[in-house]
Amino acid sequence: MTLQELSVEYRAHAQTLSARVKELERRLEQTREPRERCLLQDRIRMLSTMVREARELAVLTEHYYDRGYRRNVRYTV
Template identity: 65%
Template sequence: MTLLELSVDYRASAAALRERTALLEQQLEQSRDEAERLMLTDRIRTLGIMWRETRDLAVLCEHYYDRGYRRNARYTL
């Protein structure tokens, strides 16, 4: 499997994370229980971090072999 092919999987995972985040945000708007709201807020924050990292890795894999592509400093050695 090439990095370009792997980037497709990362994109799909990022989309799934984004969809789940949207569902949890809807639940948060409807929730009246404070404990549940705190749990949902924490989960949304965690999924947001996972989504950003997955999206960044998708971009990195898509352009890894492109000459002159400026890589994200977080993921370089």
């Protein structure tokens, strides 16, 4: 698998996660129970982080070999 192909996979993964976040946000709006709201907020927060990271990795793998591309410091050694 090439990095270009991997970037497509990361983008698809990010879209799937983003759809799940939206679904959980709708459930959060309808829920009144404090414990369930707290659990939903935690899951949304975790999934939102995963969405951001998947998008960042998609960009990184897409442009990895581009000349002059400035990589995200978080993903460099």
